[in-house]
Amino acid sequence: xxxxxxxxxxxxxxxxxxxxxYEGVDEEFxxxxxxxxxxxxxxNINHKNLIPKGIGRxxxxxxxxxxxxxxxxxxxDKEIEKLNVAVKAGADAVMDLSTGGDINQSRxxxxxxxxxxxxxxxxxxxxxxxxSKYGSIVAMPEEFIFEVIEEQAKDGVDFIxxxxxxxxxxLKKLKDNGRVMDIVSRGGSFTIAWMLHNNKENPLYKxxxxxxxxxxxxxxxxxxxxxxxxxxxxxxxxxxxxxxLIILGELVKKSREAGVQVxxxxxxHVPIDQIEAxxxxxxxxCHNAPFYVLGPIVTDIAPGYDHITSAIGGAIAAASGAxxxxxxxxxEHLGLPDKEDVKEGVIAAKIAAHAADIAKGVKGxxxxxxxxxxxxxxxxxxxxxxxxxxxxxAFKYRxxxxxxxxxxxxxxxxxxxxxxxxxxxGTSATTC
Amino acid sequence: xxxxxxxxxxxxxxxxxxxxxYEGVDEEFxxxxxxxxxxxxxxNINHKNLIPKGIGRxxxxxxxxxxxxxxxxxxxDKEIEKLNVAVKAGADAVMDLSTGGDINQSRxxxxxxxxxxxxxxxxxxxxxxxxSKYGSIVAMPEEFIFEVIEEQAKDGVDFIxxxxxxxxxxLKKLKDNGRVMDIVSRGGSFTIAWMLHNNKENPLYKxxxxxxxxxxxxxxxxxxxxxxxxxxxxxxxxxxxxxxLIILGELVKKSREAGVQVxxxxxxHVPIDQIEAxxxxxxxxCHNAPFYVLGPIVTDIAPGYDHITSAIGGAIAAASGAxxxxxxxxxEHLGLPDKEDVKEGVIAAKIAAHAADIAKGVKGxxxxxxxxxxxxxxxxxxxxxxxxxxxxxAFKYRxxxxxxxxxxxxxxxxxxxxxxxxxxxGTSATTC
Numbered sequence: 001x002x003x004x005x006x007x008x009x010x011x012x013x014x015x016x017x018x019x020x021x022y023e024g025v026d027e028e029f030x031x032x033x034x035x036x037x038x039x040x041x042x043x044n045i046n047h048k049n050l051i052p053k054g055i056g057r058x059x060x061x062x063x064x065x066x067x068x069x070x071x072x073x074x075x076x077d078k079e080i081e082k083l084n085v086a087v088k089a090g091a092d093a094v095m096d097l098s099t100g101g102d103i104n105q106s107r108x109x110x111x112x113x114x115x116x117x118x119x120x121x122x123x124x125x126x127x128x129x130x131x132s133k134y135g136s137i138v139a140m141p142e143e144f145i146f147e148v149i150e151e152q153a154k155d156g157v158d159f160i161x162x163x164x165x166x167x168x169x170x171l172k173k174l175k176d177n178g179r180v181m182d183i184v185s186r187g188g189s190f191t192i193a194w195m196l197h198n199n200k201e202n203p204l205y206k207x208x209x210x211x212x213x214x215x216x217x218x219x220x221x222x223x224x225x226x227x228x229x230x231x232x233x234x235x236x237x238x239x240x241x242x243x244x245l246i247i248l249g250e251l252v253k254k255s256r257e258a259g260v261q262v263x264x265x266x267x268x269h270v271p272i273d274q275i276e277a278x279x280x281x282x283x284x285x286c287h288n289a290p291f292y293v294l295g296p297i298v299t300d301i302a303p304g305y306d307h308i309t310s311a312i313g314g315a316i317a318a319a320s321g322a323x324x325x326x327x328x329x330x331x332e333h334l335g336l337p338d339k340e341d342v343k344e345g346v347i348a349a350k351i352a353a354h355a356a357d358i359a360k361g362v363k364g365x366x367x368x369x370x371x372x373x374x375x376x377x378x379x380x381x382x383x384x385x386x387x388x389x390x391x392x393x394a395f396k397y398r399x400x401x402x403x404x405x406x407x408x409x410x411x412x413x414x415x416x417x418x419x420x421x422x423x424x425x426g427t428s429a430t431t432c
Numbered sequence: 433x434x435x436x437x438x439x440x441x442x443x444x445x446x447x448x449x450x451x452x453x454y455e456g457v458d459e460e461f462x463x464x465x466x467x468x469x470x471x472x473x474x475x476n477i478n479h480k481n482l483i484p485k486g487i488g489r490x491x492x493x494x495x496x497x498x499x500x501x502x503x504x505x506x507x508x509d510k511e512i513e514k515l516n517v518a519v520k521a522g523a524d525a526v527m528d529l530s531t532g533g534d535i536n537q538s539r540x541x542x543x544x545x546x547x548x549x550x551x552x553x554x555x556x557x558x559x560x561x562x563x564s565k566y567g568s569i570v571a572m573p574e575e576f577i578f579e580v581i582e583e584q585a586k587d588g589v590d591f592i593x594x595x596x597x598x599x600x601x602x603l604k605k606l607k608d609n610g611r612v613m614d615i616v617s618r619g620g621s622f623t624i625a626w627m628l629h630n631n632k633e634n635p636l637y638k639x640x641x642x643x644x645x646x647x648x649x650x651x652x653x654x655x656x657x658x659x660x661x662x663x664x665x666x667x668x669x670x671x672x673x674x675x676x677l678i679i680l681g682e683l684v685k686k687s688r689e690a691g692v693q694v695x696x697x698x699x700x701h702v703p704i705d706q707i708e709a710x711x712x713x714x715x716x717x718c719h720n721a722p723f724y725v726l727g728p729i730v731t732d733i734a735p736g737y738d739h740i741t742s743a744i745g746g747a748i749a750a751a752s753g754a755x756x757x758x759x760x761x762x763x764e765h766l767g768l769p770d771k772e773d774v775k776e777g778v779i780a781a782k783i784a785a786h787a788a789d790i791a792k793g794v795k796g797x798x799x800x801x802x803x804x805x806x807x808x809x810x811x812x813x814x815x816x817x818x819x820x821x822x823x824x825x826a827f828k829y830r831x832x833x834x835x836x837x838x839x840x841x842x843x844x845x846x847x848x849x850x851x852x853x854x855x856x857x858g859t860s861a862t863t864c
Contacts, residue, residue, distance in 0.1 A: 070842055070843060070844065070845045070847075071845035071846055071847070072834070072835075072838075072842035072845045073842060099844070099845070099847050100845070124847070127847070128847070137852075138856075180802065180805045180806060180809060181805055181808070181809050181850070182809070182850070182853045182854075183849055183850075183853045184849050184850060185849055186844055186847055186848075186849045188849065189847075189849035189850075189852040189853045189856075190847075190852065192853065192856065193852055193853075193855075193856040196856055197856065231805070231808070231809075231850075232801065232802070232804075232805030232808070232809075233790065233798060233801045233802075233805070234798070234801065234802045234805055235805075271787075271790045271791055271798070272747060272748070272751045272787055272788060272790065272791040273751060273790075273791035298747065298787040298790070299783060299786050299787045299790065299801055300801040300804045300805050300808070301786065301800050301801055301804050301819060301820060301821050302779075302783050302820065302821045302822070303816065303817075303820050303826045303829070304820065304821075304822055304825035304826045304828075304829050305779060305780070305783060305821065305822065305825070307740075308739075308740055308743050308780055308783055309783055309787065311740050311743065311744055312743055312744050312747045312748075312783070312784065312787055315704060315730065315744045316704070316744075316748065319704045319705060330829070331829055331833060331843070332843075333808065333816075333841070334826060334829040334830050334833060334834075334841055334843075335829060335830070335832075335833025335834050335841050335842040335843055336833060336841075336842045336843045337843075338833075347734075347737060348737070348740055351731060351734050351737060351740055351741055351744070352744065354731050354733065355703075355704055355730040355731045355741065355744055356704060358665065358703045358704065358705075358730070358731060359703055359704040359705035366665060366666070366703070368733050369664065369665045369666065369731055369732040369733055370612065370664070370665075370666045372664070372732045372733045373612045373613055373663070373664030373665070373666055373667075373732050374612060376613070376663070376664070376732070376765065377612060377613050377614070377663075377664075384735065384765075385735075387733060388733060388734065388735050388736065389733050389734045389736075389737065390734070390736055390737065393736035393737070394735045394736045394766060396736075397735070397736050397762070397763055397766040397767060398766050398767070400767075401763060401766060401767025401768060401770075402504070402766075402767050403504075406504075409765070409766055409767050409768075410502055410504035410505060410767040410768045411502060411763070411764075411766075411767055411768045411769075412502065412531070412618055413502045413503035413504045413531070413532070414503055415502075415503070415531050415556070415559070415560070415618055415621075415622075416618075417615055417616050417617055417618045417620065417621035418613070418614070418615075418616060418621075418663075420569075420621040420622065420625055421614045421615045421621045421624065421625075422614075423625075424570075424621075424624065424625040424628055424629065
């Protein structure tokens with residue numbers, strides 16, 4: 001049985017208990033959330049070393065780090081390093097987006113080493129292997145995508161992105177309305193190419209029931225992908241995007257009816273003033289399914305800094321109700337991230353998630369800031385470093401910019417406001 | 433005559449013309465904005481090499497970089513390097529916050545080398561020099577702060593932060609209501625210490641007319657500082673902060689009546705869900721004076737990453753109507769920034785400002801993103817790098833992560849969605 005089916009039967013699973021404990025909420029709250037489909041717990045029955053996390057309404061905002069090989073970088077060991085860096089920096093989930101080298105081996109190694117939920121986009125493997133097996137992506141038999149999904153499911157993948165809403169109906173809206181960037185989703189581009197070449201409907205839409213059967217068997221959570229997500233601000237919130245979202249909303253209902261856990265993916269590239277509307281629209285059209293946003297980045301002109309552009313968008317999205325943020329690294333739009341990029345991306349996304357959790361009133365969020373504020377007021381540097389989102393970086397800055405005996409910091413030095421106020425107002429003790 | 437007095441007389445100055453041209457708006461629009469006090473053009477009559485910038489309603493969001501020595505780092509040359517880095521990265525203004533070494537010399541060198549408006553906090557120099565001249569900060573004669581202001585004004589400083597709203601009235605609200613962090617403003621802490629020790633009202637409030645006389649003589653723009661700004665999220669939007677803001681609103685009126693340009697400073701540390709309210713409140717209480725926010729950072733727990741926490745807050749603030757963002761560097765809360773920190777801080781603030789300008793509908797803002805989107809769609813890498821907010825960084829990423837002949841990037845490699853879609857959909861040509 002899936003977590004959703006257990007919840008519908010009123011059974012609190014050990015996964016729900018783990019989630020409740022982590023969030024500091026009642027088990028009943030998790031049970032109810034899962035039952036309504038407002039919370040998902042991606043946890044494939046075959047992912048043995050998993051510590052499950054909950055994603056959805058009322059829980060802390062989660063973040064995902066994308067890792068995986070590409071045809072230019074095929075070493076699996078490098079991806080395991082990135083996995084470890086991501087988990088250490090606080091990633092709540094990772095996606096293995098491998099398209100280069102031995103894709104099965106990559107995924108199995110990542111699953112073996114990952115305590116956090118692992119997601120994939122099965123269409124990537126299906127497309128890449130279609131080239132060697134059948135000569136091209138478009139020559140892929142319908143059967144093959146389901147074989148790949150089943151194989152990945154057996155390995156223990158916890159959630160899969162499936163671009164089921166990319167149909168001739170949504171594609172028509174793209175054609176009728178036009179767009180600057182057309183399609184920027186890799187999975188979306190493979191699907192479209194296949195559909196147009198074969199003049200056949202998207203198999204993941206047409207045979208959605210078959211997908212549900214596999215998902216149910218292994219309790220894979222479906223992450224309904226947005227293959228028509230806009231690739232630039234100019235295309236944001238357009239007809240094609242919203243048409244696809246409407247279809248995804250219909251598939252959310254079907255999934256839940258089948259007892260399959262489901263969440264929905266969203267953009268991408270969105271101007272600040274459209275983010276809240278995107279979140280509200282998704283929540284409404286998709287019946288409060290957990291919302292997984294890819295960034296969003298809030299300007300297109302900052303390659304090299306898209307961890308920052310997406311931290312801005314992610315914070316606003318999560319504060320507006322998004323539940324799950326896919327990180328973006330500084331390498332986005334320029335190349336495959338290395339482990340330093342992965343770390344920067346995870347920390348930026350964690351900052352966005354935490355800042356949003358304060359705004360959302362998530363349990364325990366603002367208390368972290370209060371503890372830090374007290375350590376700062378007391379000029380207690382060891383404590384400040386310990387409480388930092390990245391203690392290593394805070395420590396390095398502290399050591400490199402100050403003499404070791406300094407009680408204040410080198411920005412204000414002896415003119416530290418907190419030191420002066422403590423001395424004159426006597427409102428709190430300055431202890432180091 | 434000040435820019436405000438010229439505007440009130442209906443005269444379009446060359447400074448207004450420069451601003452109108454830079455913003456791509458009519459001179460009449462600038463004239464009207466300056467006249468109403470909704471736009472300021474900080475431009476001291478003695479700052480000879482200045483290219484004036486406008487700050488305020490309807491204009492692009494401006495950003496400021498703080499530089500200057502501290503008692504731990506006194507080298508002026510390093511500060512000039514930071515000035516150059518900041519201006520190259522796109523800072524619209526700099527503030528010289530020097531408190532170490534030869535403060536007069538620092539300021540003069542910075543003014544000599546700065547094409548952008550230069551601000552200071554005269555109380556810093558007054559306090560530091562009071563120690564050598566009079567034995568302590570609190571022994572400073574009232575006269576001395578005005579002498580320092582006059583001297584800085586003569587040198588050509590374009591705007592000064594003056595904590596005039598820090599009075600016994602606002603201090604009472606701090607005492608009555610309590611706070612975790614008390615006062616974190618350096619200028620605020622000096623002022624409070626002086627007031628309490630001498631049991632005298634803040635001279636910059638009591639003798640505000642005298643301040644106005646100096647400001648008028650040199651056309652210095654007053655930046656009414658928030659000495660009671662909260663130093664942590666827990667203290668945000670509290671009684672002391674708002675009490676001070678009410679007083680600043682009264683002083684805005686007095687300044688305008690005297691023909692003195694004026695803007696108002698705001699927090700600081702603000703949870704995401706309180707930022708918009710802070711901006712609306714300032715605009716209302718301060719009669720639409722340009723709003724200059726210090727960040728705001730949206731969580732306290734990320735020292736080492738406060739350029740990101742403030743980019744989130746700054747973007748939301750500016751999208752809500754703030755006009756001028758003070759950058760925060762990764763070194764904030766840990767030490768004096770070096771030139772790399774300055775660059776990171778400026779770029780993060782520029783991203784926030786630009787993303788907000790798109791939301792605000794500022795002229796020419798979204799067009800930059802559209803141009804980038806077209807270059808990206810065309811896989812035109814030279815053009816993408818040229819259009820980047822930091823071409824050097826984008827170029828380094830591109831070169832380090834890709835082979836020189838690559839038409840796509842190493843993230844997707846041959847599975848680039850844009851390449852595939854162009855080939856199958858034929859919607860646009862892929863040119864490199």
